[in-house]
Amino acid sequence: MDFKEFYKETFSQVHFQGTVDMEAIRHMRKRTRYRKVLLAAAVVCAFAALCITAYSQDFLGLRSFVLDSGHQETVPLATEQDTEQSIQQQEEYISLQGFADSPESMAVAEWKNFVDNYDVDGEIIASIGNGPIGVDAKYSLYTVYTQEMADKLQEIVDKYGLKLHTRNEVLSYEELAEYLGGEFTDANNSKYSGYMYEDGSFSMDGDYFLPDGEIGYQLCRFVQGSFTDIFLNIGDTDDYCQWTYITANGDRLLMALGRDKSLIISQADRAFITINVLSGSGNECEYIVTREILEQMADSVDWQILSIVSPPNFPELAIPEMLGWGCFDEVLDEIHDKAAPRNMPIYSLYDVDADGSNELIVKTTGDDEADTTEKFSVYYVDSDEVKRAEYMIFADEASLWGTAEGGFYCVYQNITYKYNLKDGKLTSDVVRSGNTDTASALVIPPSDKPFMWSMVDDRSLLSGDNSNVFTDIQDYVYFGQSSEAQRVYAAILYNLINFKIMPDGTQIGELMTMDADMGLNKFAVFDVDQDGSEELIILQLQGATAANAGVVIGYSQEEGKTHQQLWEYPMLTFYDNGVVTAGAGHNQGRGGDFWPYTLYVYDASSDTYVYVGSVDAWDKKLSDENPDVLPPFPTELDKSGSGFLYYIYAEGYDPEMLYDESVYLDWLNGYIGDAEELQVPFVSLTADNVTDMMSAQ
């Protein structure tokens, strides 16, 4: 049974135990029908009768904001099959930038009219797919996906003397407040993030908290002089109860209470500020808004702060100087925090491996998800082409990446970017913009310093298997100035940690189990054989004892490949003359307090450890304490009186004989002599420790 079957079998036992209240359902249907008919017949009259329409001369009411986009639209409100009457609802749109006759609103109206009649069947956008559109990046903050649309947009902004937005930053509430000059909502409001344009226009979602619930809203300010292709469907303006409200601070506001939404609009010197309240006075609203509540909401906003418009002093869109070596998480977080554009990929070009071509280093930075090594990837760039384009997959909450056509793609907040290497620099091209809630086009700076190079991908997400195993050393992980051997060792370790791939390219089997916590194992890079070059020593300590292992791996620079020097049980003791002893996995004989082991010596010609012999022993104490199980200890052979006799499995010794301790020590000292035990700096097998090991060079 696979997991899916297991899951389905389990959840198929979860059933709805309640009862469906048909009476309540029938009742709701009657209410719904009644409400629709009532609305169709008398909604204008009802609202008119209830409202005192008393907005002042400077506010001519919502109708003065309604866009003239060539036609007014009606949409079916009810499509009940048993309702003979076709009920239609008016759809009217307002600009959030001012009165209908302002240049901004007229531009939006013209743009809306164009967009409504352009590519109606979606054929053009379907034919483009994810391919490049070749439109100038300056239109990236607008819904533009053909040159024709770009030309039209440009024609409109030129006609009305407006500027295009050039930048859009996602900001926390605190950052918004800093740019605006102070907190602009009181404690009854949420402090969610929003986004701001280069001219001080901004928008944010919020909640207004009341003792018995909350009301969602959108607060936005749009500055005059820029083109913003945002408009709001407000239904029928006649459905709104409207009045002018003067706040306690003397701010004059247009209030509009509708059936399912409400509006608060303020006119500043150079901007219009709108709160689009996502509830109204209708019974179907999650929270029924009253006139008093809408006025409370208005009083919870500091309109004075919002009325002062000044362009935000955004940090420059550039990657800062690279910070040097270090654990990539910390280094990149630091870079990100300091100056990189928020939520944008960080990348660098550098010939890290000195092979004459640049490598592309990318880190995605989506929200809180860019916190693990899984968010890093590397592509090798050769001349004008990104090599290994088949390596794909960045798992990231915010971004999806792909490679094709010699470049790679980044989809971020509905904008697809394509990157290419030209003249040694990355250039980006907006492939297609999705909506206006986007980040601005990337600025691609050259970089002359590497800061990290790591490669982790998650091919299993795409392919469902591990068929694209990395076996070439060049595919492995490298870090800056570390030696070639160190780089190779890091690659081996990363492959072990991330892909469970052995140094020879095969899948882990014997050494470690697939689901093992790799951090329970240990590794070291140390010159254990004392030949002047460092070896990689991996100790597998988790899992079944019988499967535990210690591996010594050497690297031949001449041959450019690794080889196994030793594979033993991981109870290793290294000596500074090239001798290593490996304790046995079990002590099930008569050894007692003596632990059997095998001894190897280093052979420089083969750069491997050569087997010398093994030793076991008979502990007299064991026989004395277990007379019913063990034969008596042959005391007559224990000339030294040590209480131990030894089995020496080595050349020149009889494996059937028991030797006195003096004989054993003569044999042992023949190999170890005055040698001293090496203190090998083993650490847990984790990606961070690998990084630390490499960056410490």
Added chain:
Amino acid sequence: MEETEFCRYANLYKDMIYRIALNFFGSTHDAEDMVQDVLIKLYTKGGRLNDDEQVRYWLIRVTLNACKSQMRSRGRRQQASVELQDIAVPFRREEEYALFSAVMSLPEKYRTALYLFYYEELTVKEISEALDINESTVTTRLTRARNMLRSQLFEEDGYGL
């Protein structure tokens, strides 16, 4: 929708609505309420849905939207907490209870993605549309959910997880 047609769909999909809501809220009470709410939407729905599959997909979307709306009305800071003792399901095998407990201990976003993928067999694209999130987000959630379940449950036999 005619009442006979409605009753047929209600019987066919009430468990599905309940399971989606249960995964979303982690509470039987909320999930049961949601069944009623969503069925009202189905009964009062205008227009036609052509076949069972269209109704199923429509109900999935409506249920998810209603769950999100309900959660939003409670306040974004409130997290759905799962109280397993309130969810009495007589599972046939111990392993099934273990899986159910493990799934319900995951954060909501993982539970919902898992259910839509493994039980309703929606594609990643369909899930992304239903939840209004990127496809990459869906795959990330599924991967993480699998990893979390694997670490909790399957040290030995992973059911291919």
